[in-house]
Amino acid sequence: ETGVTQSPTHLIKTRGQQVTLRCSSQSGHNTVSWYQQALGQGPQFIFQYYREEENGRGNFPPRFSGLQFPNYSSELNVNALELDDSALYLCASSVTPNTEAFFGQGTRLTVV
Amino acid sequence: AQTVTQSQPEMSVQEAETVTLSCTYDTSENNYYLFWYKQPPSRQMILVIRQEAYKQQNATENRFSVNFQKAAKSFSLKISDSQLGDTAMYFCAFMTSFYGGSQGNLIFGKGTKLSVKP
Numbered sequence: 001e002t003g004v005t006q007s008p009t010h011l012i013k014t015r016g017q018q019v020t021l022r023c024s025s026q027s028g029h030n031t032v033s034w035y036q037q038a039l040g041q042g043p044q045f046i047f048q049y050y051r052e053e054e055n056g057r058g059n060f061p062p063r064f065s066g067l068q069f070p071n072y073s074s075e076l077n078v079n080a081l082e083l084d085d086s087a088l089y090l091c092a093s094s095v096t097p098n099t100e101a102f103f104g105q106g107t108r109l110t111v112v
Numbered sequence: 113a114q115t116v117t118q119s120q121p122e123m124s125v126q127e128a129e130t131v132t133l134s135c136t137y138d139t140s141e142n143n144y145y146l147f148w149y150k151q152p153p154s155r156q157m158i159l160v161i162r163q164e165a166y167k168q169q170n171a172t173e174n175r176f177s178v179n180f181q182k183a184a185k186s187f188s189l190k191i192s193d194s195q196l197g198d199t200a201m202y203f204c205a206f207m208t209s210f211y212g213g214s215q216g217n218l219i220f221g222k223g224t225k226l227s228v229k230p
Contacts, residue, residue: 103156
């Protein structure tokens, strides 16, 4: 167990809806990164938050947005869900942006 | 742009034997980190081993070791004395040094599915 927890573990949404995924980072970690892992693929970087500010973003549209809170937990929001958004969403926390990342168990999102 | 390539989609090995997983990467950076992550069916990504590019000595962690060839941009993982619990997806990942101005995100390969057979 890494101490990084994600909720919910599974989620089914309808195309066009909005979804919020949550991540509680490991104690002492001020950096949170989000990744999307499609079936049979490696994780793809969505964005990273460092001390409550966005510290970098991958090649994802603006309907993917996020927040980091003062306790360094984080949310990933996806608006106007599309079928291709179906994937495993992984959260990873680290002490700083370039130190070892500890992953949660992910949220499996299915869009129908 | 940095890329990571894992050319072996699937591999199998007998219990107690040794297996090597291949990884190549492309970058123009000089300072970076390389990782091998294990993802069992439980889905959680677990760090197996880490290598800093400025270190010439290959990293080792118990039964796991790497062969880091910086000039060839190659980073293979050797698993010795394979155990049934090693069955998982293995991902090679790259990260530039934060001091190079990057956001420290990991770039993953597509993974190698390793099956350890009894």
